[in-house]
Amino acid sequence: xxxxxxxxxxxxxxxxxxxxxxxxxxxxxxxxxxxxxxxxxxxxxxxxxxxxxxxxxxxxxxxxxxxxxxxxxxxxxxxxxxxxxxxxxxxxxxxxxxxxxxxxxxxxxxxxxxxxxxxxxxxxxxxxxxxxxxxxxxxxxxxxxxxxxxxxxxxxxxxxxxxxxxxxxxxxxxxxxxxxxxxxxxxxxxxxxxxxxxxxxxxxxxxxxxxxxxxxxxxxxxxxxxxxxxxxxxxxxxxxxxxxxxxxxxxxxxxxxxxxxxxxxxxxxxxxxxxxxxxxxxxxxxxxxxxxxxxxxxxxxxxxxxxxxxxxxxxxxxxxxxxxxxxxxxxxxxxxxxxxxxxxxxxxxxxxxxxxxxxxxxxxxxxxxxxxxxxxxxxxxxxxxxxx
Numbered sequence: 323x324x325x326x327x328x329x330x331x332x333x334x335x336x337x338x339x340x341x342x343x344x345x346x347x348x349x350x351x352x353x354x355x356x357x358x359x360x361x362x363x364x365x366x367x368x369x370x371x372x373x374x375x376x377x378x379x380x381x382x383x384x385x386x387x388x389x390x391x392x393x394x395x396x397x398x399x400x401x402x403x404x405x406x407x408x409x410x411x412x413x414x415x416x417x418x419x420x421x422x423x424x425x426x427x428x429x430x431x432x433x434x435x436x437x438x439x440x441x442x443x444x445x446x447x448x449x450x451x452x453x454x455x456x457x458x459x460x461x462x463x464x465x466x467x468x469x470x471x472x473x474x475x476x477x478x479x480x481x482x483x484x485x486x487x488x489x490x491x492x493x494x495x496x497x498x499x500x501x502x503x504x505x506x507x508x509x510x511x512x513x514x515x516x517x518x519x520x521x522x523x524x525x526x527x528x529x530x531x532x533x534x535x536x537x538x539x540x541x542x543x544x545x546x547x548x549x550x551x552x553x554x555x556x557x558x559x560x561x562x563x564x565x566x567x568x569x570x571x572x573x574x575x576x577x578x579x580x581x582x583x584x585x586x587x588x589x590x591x592x593x594x595x596x597x598x599x600x601x602x603x604x605x606x607x608x609x610x611x612x613x614x615x616x617x618x619x620x621x622x623x624x625x626x627x628x629x630x631x632x633x634x635x636x637x638x639x640x641x642x643x644x645x646x647x648x649x650x651x652x653x654x655x656x657x658x659x660x661x662x663x664x665x666x667x668x669x670x671x672x673x674x675x676x677x678x679x680x681x682x683x684x685x686x687x688x689x690x691x692x693x694x695x696x697x698x699x700x701x702x703x704x705x706x707x708x709x710x
Contacts, residue, residue: 324357324394336399345406355417357394367391371428378432381446383439388431421504425494428506433513436558437551443510447493454494462490487544489515518547
């Protein structure tokens with residue numbers, strides 16, 4: 323427990339030498355008082371940190387979220403090291419303000435799979451969280467990294483090369499779960515970078531912090547993690563391009579199928595029109611034959627008065643059905659209307675021209691050759707035999 327912690331134990335466990343402690347220039351009692359207050363307030367911070375993690379988990383691009391509340395001894399160690407390096411805001415730290423000076427008492431790590439997903443996460447954080455006014459989000463890069471301006475423009479991000487090779491984007495957001503104004507640090511990084519940083523932290527601290535050989539291999543591991551991120555982005559782009567190509571091929575096949583179906587429908591329509599044309603040609607030919615017979619009948623009727631038989635009208639009607647539909651006229655009905663059921667020879671002869679016109683109309687609508695005018699039968703000009 324912090325209330326039983328001695329200065330000697332604290333310095334030993336946290337690898338703080340005497341010079342660093344003296345440079346911090348802070349009373350041990352003041353440090354313990356801060357630690358005790360922090361322990362009392364800790365449960366509330368953990369509740370808020372868990373809630374904040376659930377919110378961040380819902381942002382587009384976030385694969386998984388980790389969170390922690392800073393350990394009490396680590397918090398006190400940070401105060402000593404910051405004061406030893408004359409960090410300005412830590413020089414006036416005390417029990418009344420430490421929670422607003424230390425900005426990473428709550429830590430949230432938002433992990434994502436592909437590098438470009440950091441942009442969607444950035445947009446969500448800026449939209450839903452209140453960023454600290456005095457600091458811009460910080461982009462940590464490894465030596466040799468190139469960060470495109472259109473990804474993390476310098477008017478919206480601060481860029482800093484990390485000495486250990488960490489790659490991450492850090493945001494400081496304001497939080498006030500109760501009366502106290504506290505801050506939380508949100509770190510956004512890929513899963514590969516998270517794996518490397520965790521291994522680096524476990525191996526480098528505390529046992530091998532000065533082992534040069536370990537540092538060399540951790541640096542190699544760091545480059546491999548960066549290459550894994552690049553490969554992940556390349557595979558993502560490759561998969562997207564493949565999907566787009568498959569979609570284009572499916573669309574082309576669908577268009578080809580539709581074109582073939584349209585051609586089949588057109589062929590069927592043409593075949594139907596060809597059959598209709600052939601039927602109409604046959605009907606018109608039969609009408610010609612019937613009118614020729616009618617002309618002959620008219621010539622004979624000149625010698626005697628008579629009527630067209632019902633059979634004759636039925637033939638006209640039957641043989642003109644198809645041509646009548648195509649021409650939009652009922653040719654048989656019109657012929658009967660012109661000639662009448664009974665007529666005199668003179669009336670039949672007078673209306674032959676009307677029948678010719680009717681037949682030629684049917685020929686035009688059925689694309690057949692116009693009918694030559696039916697010859698008007700000559701009248702019998704025999705003069706009356708004079709009485710002897």
